[in-house]
Amino acid sequence: MQGGPLNQGADLVRFSGGGPVDRRLCPHTARRVRPPARRRRPLPADQGAPALPSLRPGMTPRRKGGPPRLSRVARPGRRTVTARRLSENGVPASSAHLSWLPGLSSGRTTLVSAVLGRRVPMKPLEPSDPRTIGGIEVHGRLGEGGMGVVYFGVTPDAEQVAVKVIRDDLAGQVAIRERFDREVLALGMVHGPRVAGLVAAAEPGADRPWLAMEYVRGETLREYLAVRPALTAEMGAALGVLLAEALTDIHAVRVLHRDLKPGNIVLGSDGPKVIDFGLVALEDAGDDLTRTGTRLGTPVFMPPEQVESAKDLTPAADVYAAGVTLLYALTKHYPYAHKNEHALYYAIMNPDNEPDLSGLPASLAPVVEAMLAHAPESRPAPAEASAEFRRVLDAAGLSVNDARTHFATLTYVERPDDPPSDIEPPKRPARSRHRERSVPRPVVASLADRLAVAYAPGPRL
Template identity: 45%
Template sequence: MHIAPLSPHDPTELGGYELLGRIGHGGMGQVYLGESPGGEPAAVKVIKPSVVDSETRLRFAQEVEVLKTVWGARIAALLDADTEADPPWLATEYIDGPDLSRHVTDNGPLPSLLTASLGATLAEALATVHKQGLLHRDLKPANVLLGPNGPKIIDFGLAVFAESSVSLTAPNTVVGTPSCMAPEQANGVKPLTGAVDVYALGAVLLFASSGHLPYQAANIHVLFHQVTDPATAPDLSGVPDELVPLLTAMLAHLPQDRPTLDDVVQQCRAVIEAQGFKVAQARRRLTTHTAAPTPATPQAPGEPLPAAGAATVPYTSEQEPAAGSSGEEPGAVATTLLLPPSGPEATPTLPVEPAPDAVPAGPGATTDSPTPQRADVPAAPSPAGTPAPTGPAGSRPRRVRHSAQARITAQRLRETYAARATF
């Protein structure tokens, strides 16, 4: 993941978190990579001073209260927050990986096995959210981050308690992302039910498996008409045949015609098992396939930024598009990925000698993936008498980036281990 340097106007510390760089922005604020005094990374979300008013603070405080309530292995956890600070901020778990939108755009759609694994994982996560009396209401590809330990759901800024009559939006106002919005949500029906998240998950899985969303239009009014018109069927072109029945049901126009989240999990399991895999094996393949090639590292002072291309944690604005935002999909709520300009690689690499019989270790190692993408292999120690490279005096030591040879070596190690594994 790329991290842009702080601007002269950015704070360098908030609530005890040292801010290391920018990782996303939107119409309402900025997201920074922060670090706690103990070294814990965090995504620190800050409201812009220009939009801070009583209503914005109230909505921000609601988001914090929701994040205090929601929990789960596949949910980015709240770490800390201060809605009364100037500016208001909150810190959540930092996920080192691209969002689903960026991954599919850069690498193409996922095969049906991995899409089914993603579906089972996210459906189970949403079921946990629903058990806590909450609805996400804005699930979309940009709100699914593909971290080194699997996918996680972010951005509960629109989440509300199911059946709650409390709302911070004006009457007859629809808030969300139209291209992933259930028809009843687009029509302003209240109260909403868990079926809206089932529909949104269907849209996410459609995008993951085909590279496009259920409805596409250049005009927001046309898009809303397509979503709310029962005679206009969602576009399922490019979806693998084994996923068509499930996605057709999840994207049904009427909420009562959609499966429950438990049904979605079971149908995704059936797709996985029909291909001869166990669910845990499919999950490992998904994680290996989507894992970022290198860990995120803030740029050292004076160090050129790497080439652009990796995604950042998105910041979603419910009010206005960010300046310069091209938009994730037609009619979407503004989501901007801040990518730095390309530049030469400045950090030296250390050689790694091949060792075919070694067993890889660390969070990136798996036993059933033929094409791993990560290479978490430590560099060989410096020869005796050769001092290790160091940075400028007083600066933090830089992490050594893996060379192409190191990645090749890591791949050979994992393939060797996978071939000898018993499962």
């Protein structure tokens, strides 16, 4: 194709994808003309790669005409920027992505929503969301449910927490308020390495109730088993010992969980931890929240007495739920499987209907079967079940500590959507020089004392 010569004074524009492009149109195609790319001369055989310029510490190479360029890569439903990373000697090493969730209207990033090299699908804060809650700096949304919103926050002590806030339209309802108060009280009372601890909470009677629990990194047991094989007998025994330890700590303060299941067990870096005390019950309190005929809990993990009514339960109900959890972790099935909820309830409550224990390791079958006994008084206490699990570990030549370490190493998986671990805590306000010094007390102990007085068991509960 032949065409007229290009004007010497033609304006040139530089695109990110290549060399200069002439603004003049080709007379034949009416398209802008890009000059042919210049071929690079090959290096002589005895000559290696060109030497890189020496860089002093703190220097980064710059291209001609400005700072290193960011190339934008379009992806459906997400805005992504590919940034060029530099290795220690300043040579471009690889590409890492800074990703945003769909729906962000601005191009700004935060420390949580944009992390080099990893995708963080935590929802950004909405304009109506608080930026601080009780001195806790809020960074994003972890989730939202029917009762409220869960935020990710950092305390002034650099502790990462999950902050649960009740919805404004529900905070005034007596039943919802008392249920939330019970969760706060239970978390303040329960202490142990196998339970996610309470860090802070709103004052009793606050307009908008909230509580902050420690943020546990890792997958839930449900998420872990969804894409991996069932646990071995030894790891199942290790899980049994650790769950029994959690139930012992929970029941020691006369608290019932009432919703123990794989989705409420987080597999942290130091072992499993029980979370979500939203359906907690206090043994000494009259339960106005659960009347006869009311069912609270997850059906497939509920014992017969809980199917009948969530009132007047004993610690044996949590033992049953732990048995179902272990059965599922070891076999990937439940003791009773029915698509119809009413049929499931009937199967659980029928004493002649034996649970399905197929696939359960022979060494664990007796203790798991005992935990799933129909009568609450026939089930072992957490300490008794733990002794049976320890015998299985002893037969395998594993101590409890070695089994816990092995279990944590096997099951801890860093989630790609976990917030970064190096977020700076909020700055503390300057203290007055004339302020009286108070004797520091542990946050949880102080909160438990205050809540125990404010929500002492009585007719209201």
